[in-house]
Amino acid sequence: MLGGMRAFLLVVGLAACAAAWPQSVVFINPGKxxxxxxxxxxxxxESAARDLGMKLEVLYAERDHTRxxxxxxxxxxxxxxxxxxxxxxxxDYATGAEMLKVLDAAGIxxxxxxxxxxxxxxxxxxxxxxxxxxxxxxLEPHAEDAGYLTxxxxxxxxxxxxxxxxxxxxxxxxxxxxxxxxxSIRRNEGMQRAVAEAGDAVVDQVVYxxxxxxxxxxQAEWLFARYPQATMVWAGNDLMAFGAIEAYGKRGGVAxxxxxxxxxxxSKEAMDALRDGKLAALAGxxxxxxxxxxxxxxxxxxxxxxxxxxxxxxxxxxxxxxxxSAAVFLERYGENFDRxxxxxxxxxxxxxxxxxxxxxxxxxx
Amino acid sequence: xxxxxxxxxxxxxxxxxxxxxxxxxxxxxxxxATFAVREERDAFERALHNIAQTNVPLLxxxxxxxxxxxxxRQLKEIASQPEIAYVRLSERTGHSFEAGxxxxxxxxxxxxxxxxxxxxxxxxxxxxxxSANPQTLYRHVMEKxxxxxxxxxxxxxxxxxxxxxxLRIEVEHPMRHLARFTNELTPDRLTMPLMLSRPPRxxxxxxxxxxxxxxxxxxxxxxxxxxxDAQVASxxxxxxxxxxxxxxxTVTDPLTGCFNRRHLDSRLAEETxxxxxxGYPLAVLLADLDHFKSVNDSLGHAAGDSVLRGVAxxxxxxxxxxxxWVARFGGEEFVIVLPDTDIGRAAxxxxxxxxxxxxxxxxxxxxxxxxxASFGVAECLESDDAAxxxxxxxxxxxxxKETGRNKVVWEASERV
Numbered sequence: 001m002l003g004g005m006r007a008f009l010l011v012v013g014l015a016a017c018a019a020a021w022p023q024s025v026v027f028i029n030p031g032k033x034x035x036x037x038x039x040x041x042x043x044x045x046e047s048a049a050r051d052l053g054m055k056l057e058v059l060y061a062e063r064d065h066t067r068x069x070x071x072x073x074x075x076x077x078x079x080x081x082x083x084x085x086x087x088x089x090x091x092d093y094a095t096g097a098e099m100l101k102v103l104d105a106a107g108i109x110x111x112x113x114x115x116x117x118x119x120x121x122x123x124x125x126x127x128x129x130x131x132x133x134x135x136x137x138x139l140e141p142h143a144e145d146a147g148y149l150t151x152x153x154x155x156x157x158x159x160x161x162x163x164x165x166x167x168x169x170x171x172x173x174x175x176x177x178x179x180x181x182x183x184s185i186r187r188n189e190g191m192q193r194a195v196a197e198a199g200d201a202v203v204d205q206v207v208y209x210x211x212x213x214x215x216x217x218x219q220a221e222w223l224f225a226r227y228p229q230a231t232m233v234w235a236g237n238d239l240m241a242f243g244a245i246e247a248y249g250k251r252g253g254v255a256x257x258x259x260x261x262x263x264x265x266x267s268k269e270a271m272d273a274l275r276d277g278k279l280a281a282l283a284g285x286x287x288x289x290x291x292x293x294x295x296x297x298x299x300x301x302x303x304x305x306x307x308x309x310x311x312x313x314x315x316x317x318x319x320x321x322x323x324x325s326a327a328v329f330l331e332r333y334g335e336n337f338d339r340x341x342x343x344x345x346x347x348x349x350x351x352x353x354x355x356x357x358x359x360x361x362x363x364x365x
Numbered sequence: 366x367x368x369x370x371x372x373x374x375x376x377x378x379x380x381x382x383x384x385x386x387x388x389x390x391x392x393x394x395x396x397x398a399t400f401a402v403r404e405e406r407d408a409f410e411r412a413l414h415n416i417a418q419t420n421v422p423l424l425x426x427x428x429x430x431x432x433x434x435x436x437x438r439q440l441k442e443i444a445s446q447p448e449i450a451y452v453r454l455s456e457r458t459g460h461s462f463e464a465g466x467x468x469x470x471x472x473x474x475x476x477x478x479x480x481x482x483x484x485x486x487x488x489x490x491x492x493x494x495x496s497a498n499p500q501t502l503y504r505h506v507m508e509k510x511x512x513x514x515x516x517x518x519x520x521x522x523x524x525x526x527x528x529x530x531x532l533r534i535e536v537e538h539p540m541r542h543l544a545r546f547t548n549e550l551t552p553d554r555l556t557m558p559l560m561l562s563r564p565p566r567x568x569x570x571x572x573x574x575x576x577x578x579x580x581x582x583x584x585x586x587x588x589x590x591x592x593x594d595a596q597v598a599s600x601x602x603x604x605x606x607x608x609x610x611x612x613x614x615t616v617t618d619p620l621t622g623c624f625n626r627r628h629l630d631s632r633l634a635e636e637t638x639x640x641x642x643x644g645y646p647l648a649v650l651l652a653d654l655d656h657f658k659s660v661n662d663s664l665g666h667a668a669g670d671s672v673l674r675g676v677a678x679x680x681x682x683x684x685x686x687x688x689x690w691v692a693r694f695g696g697e698e699f700v701i702v703l704p705d706t707d708i709g710r711a712a713x714x715x716x717x718x719x720x721x722x723x724x725x726x727x728x729x730x731x732x733x734x735x736x737x738a739s740f741g742v743a744e745c746l747e748s749d750d751a752a753x754x755x756x757x758x759x760x761x762x763x764x765x766k767e768t769g770r771n772k773v774v775w776e777a778s779e780r781v
Contacts, residue, residue, distance in 0.1 A: 207431045219431040225458035 023301045024055040026084040026108075027290060028071045028099070030092035033060040036267040037287055041114075044291040045088075047337035052298040052346065057084065065093040072099040076106030083108055086136075086297050088290060090114040092181075097125050104134040112138035113293040114286075116312060118182055128311040136300065137311035139293050139358075141286035141318060143183040147190025147236075149320040150262040153281030154232050155198045158260050163231035170201040170232060173223045175244055177211045177236035184236060187264065191234050204230055209240050216243030224251055231259050238263035238270035238282070245278055256280065264318075268334070271326040282321040285360025289317060291337070292358045295345050302348040309355060319361040328364050375532040379525045386521035393517070394510045401506040409448045409497045416443055416495065417478055425483045428456055428490050440464035443495070450498035451475075456491040465496075472499040539563060539572045543579065555587045618693040620670055621677035629692035629700055633751040636702060640745045647745040648711035650701040651758040652680075652718070655737045655770040657697040668729040672736055673697060675727040683718060700755070708744035708777055715740040715773040723771065739765040742775035 027045055031038025042058045049056035061067035068089065075083060087110050089099050096117045101124075103110045116138035117125055128135045151172075158170050165171050174191060177184035188206065195201045204227040209216035220233060220243060233248070235241035241263030245255040255261055256277040263270055266284035273279040296306050306313070321329065332339050340363060347353045420443055427435040436454065443452045444465030450472065451465035475496040479489040539561045546559055561576055616628035624632070633649070640647035654660075654676060661669040673693075680691045680701060694700045701718070703711050719740055727734045741762030745754050757776065765774035 205429075215433075218433055222431045222456070222458060222460060225460075 022053055022055045023086065023298070024057070024084040025049065025086045025088060025294060025297060026057045026059060026071075026075060027088045028068050028090075029058050029060045030063065030068060030090050030095075031060065032062050035063075036269075037265055040266065041287040041290045044288050044337045044340070045294050047340060048291040048294040048342040050338075051340075051342040052294065054294065054298060055084075056294070065095065068093070068095040069098050069102070072102040075108060076102050080107075085109060085301065086111060088113050088293050088297070091117050094121070097121070100125055100132055100135055104132040107134065109134045109136050111136050111293055111297060112140075113290050114140065115181070115183060116140060136297075137306060137313070139289055139296065139313045139315065141183075141289050141358075142314050142316045143186030143286075144190035144193070145316055145318040146264045146283045146286070147187035147192075147234075148194045149190070149283040149318055150264060150281045151191040151194035151234050152197070153320055153322075154234055154260055154262040155194060155201045157280040158232050159198075159200070161231075161260070163258075163260065164200075165229035165231070167229075168200070170198070171227060171230040172201055172203050172232040172234055173220070173227060173230045173244075174203055174206040175209050175216045175219060175223075175233065175235045175240045176206055177240070178208055187236050201232070209236075209243065211237055211240065213239040213243040213246075216240035217247045218243075220244035220247035221250065224248065224253075233259060233261045235261065235263045238265040238267050238273075238279075238284075241279060242269065242273070245273075266321070266329060268330070271321070271330050274321055274326040275323050277323075282326070283318045284321060285319040285363070286317040288358070288360055288363075291340070291342060292317075292345070292356070295342055296356070299346055299348045304347045306356070313356075313358075315356070315358040317358050317360050319359070319364060325364050332363075373532075374536055375529045378528050378532065382525050382528060383521055386517055386524070390514050390517035394513050397509045397513050398506045401509045402502065405448065405502045405505050406497075412446050412448045413476055413478070413495060416493075421478055421480055421493065422483070424454065424493060425480050425490060428454075428480060429483045433462070436462050437464070440493075443493075447501045448498055449495055450500065451496040453494045454480075454491060455494070457489070466498075469499060470496050473497040535570070536572065539576070543575065547579075550583075552590065555583065555590065559583065621674055621693050623677050623681070623699065624690060624692035626692065626695060629694065629702075630751065632690075632692075633700075633702060633755070636704060637745055637749060637751050637754060640704070641747065645705045646707040647754075648703045648706045648708055649743055649745075649754055649758050650703065650711060650715045650718070651694065651741040651743075651755065651762045652699045652701065652715075652738045653762055653766070654697040654722075655739055655766075657736070660734065660736065664729060664732070664734065668732075668734065669697075671729040672727055672734060675725060676722055676736065676738065679721050679725050680718060683714075683721060700758075708742065708775055711742050711744065712773060712775045712777070715742050715775070719771065719773055737771035739770050740773040741765055742773060744776070 027042065029038050029042055031041075033039065038060070045058070046056055048054075059071045061071065072087070072089075075087065083106060085108070087099075087103050087108050089096060089103075089110060089112060091112060092115060096112060096115075100110055100117070110132070112135075125131060125135070128137045154172070155170060163170060172195065174188070176188050179185075192203070195203055205223065207219045207223065209219050216235065216239070223230065223233075224247065233241070233244045235244055241261050245261055248255055248259055248261075253259055256279075260280035261278065262281035263279055264283050266282075266287065270279060270282055270284070274282050300306065319325070343349050345353070345356065347356075420439055424436060424439055427439065440452050440454055440462050441464045443449060449465065450469035451463065451467055453461060453463040453470070453475075455461045473496060475494045477492050477494050480491045480493060482488065482490050542561055543559070550557070559576060559580055561572070563572070616624055618625045636647055639645075654672070657669065657672070660672055677691065677693070677699070680699060684691065684701070688704050690702050692700045692702070701714075703714060706714070719738060722736060722738045725736070727736065739762060741758045741760065741764070743754055743758035743761055749757075761774045761776060765772050768774065
């Protein structure tokens, strides 16, 4: 079996649940099985499924653009009894439409988490529950927050340190992810909004490092040479921020002294860097999106549709971290997400709950 | 100095054709190489132009966006063009990239293009240095030259083969045939016709002219030789006639037409030898005209000569044609030689001759002249030679003169 051979398969055991038969969910994970962000996302989902008594299977596409569609076909070809009730997918690499077509034809209900099909690309698919009745809906982290939160914190740190150039302004270099992914574009927009709000800050140049550490390091090296007056480096994720820190170190600089860096994501390394002062700002927590999707599907399967809040949710999830919250995060969720207690976020289990709150910040309080 | 060695026309012509083909090929190759160099230079200029048009703007964007992979890819693409050996990009802040074969960098002085900023501001974000590929140029030139040389070689080869074939058929075969024919020609084979084995054709060429000329020459020589033979035969006949005349003169007495004394001496000796060898008899008559001196004295020497001629005619007419012969012994004396004749028969013949002379009607200047003759007869004995035989006949003549003239005396009559 294709999925069994190459993907990491996990079946979450039975737990006390309302349904007579445990609902089964498959998550087609676009990331690699050793990639911190996506593994963390899967762990959070596993905790949620365990808490809610659902069966979860995670298939890693290993960042192969064709693999998600192969997984969808494989699920569709399974005998009806072994097909999952729900599939949680993301639209990474624009594979969503094809997956949706295959899964809907096989009667597997599909939910988009992390990224959905952009509105401009829905000629073939339509919206949720339109053409494809099995497309239940979507939940996306409000990506703009990540850019905005980190840039704002970065500018504040630099301002406090008095890192102004000859023209009296705070100069920023931005290392973005890519030019096409909606979440990347949103994060950049957030960054630009924060810069505009600050008034005394300016972006010298935005470059795109494809989320990769090495390329970010190389670009940062060029940019430091090109813009010697720059004292802030904003990065679209944590790895690119580390690349830029490396390049700065090679020039003889010390991150957190002459120049300040920000990143996105809640990796252990990022948390450590934040604690050590190498990173001035960090936003993260959106990995939890998949776990929230599991909660929504639990409620849906138990008769509480999320239609009243909207079929396509774009919610604040990112939390801005500082050294203190980083310590809290590592302490609580360094191992797993069992301490979250996902049952308290279910509308079915908490009839008083009227509106979902997906902000990660609440989990740090 | 010996004979220069033989070299056939075809070989000479082929050598010259090859030489001309080589010279032409070298000249054409030089022209082609010049064109190829120019073509290659143009191709490099075009490539530069294309790079300036398409790659430089892309490089500008890639440099500005700091996309090293894209920069490397583009440089690789530029360097992959056959006209370009090496390309080096230098960014304003000191970064540099290169692609292609660095060793060929300075083979041809590189061209430098400035890369402007993508947003159109003043100055350049970097420069790109492009070196032409001398290997492509070399290969290009070599290809052109090779094609040309091969073409010429094939052309020359075919041409030479054709020349050799044509010459062999059209010239060499007939010429060798002619040479062999001429070498084998001897005076007795002069009339043998020259036949060149050539296929029939509706035109004539130089070889036909040569063959015709040769045939004409052959005919001329032949007729000249034939004419010489006729002249030789004519001269030989004249010479033979003269020789016969001389021989007749040497054995004949001019006055009487009888044999002369010299012929008598040699022939009588032969007759006596034959007489001894065969055993057949041999007799001689010695005749002398009586009182011939008085004829001469009274009637003149011309009359004497007429008498001598007349008497000689009488003797010759009476002879047996094939055996007997008459010689003038001197003056008015004659010797008549009678082979296969014994003394008796000889005496009878002498008597008949004496009567014929006596009866002969001789004339001189209208005057009749009567003469008589005396005869001595002798037969050849075993001990005789010509001289002794004649001496005995002379002795008998002497006796006839002494005993009255106009009579015949022989040895038997003497004994009786």
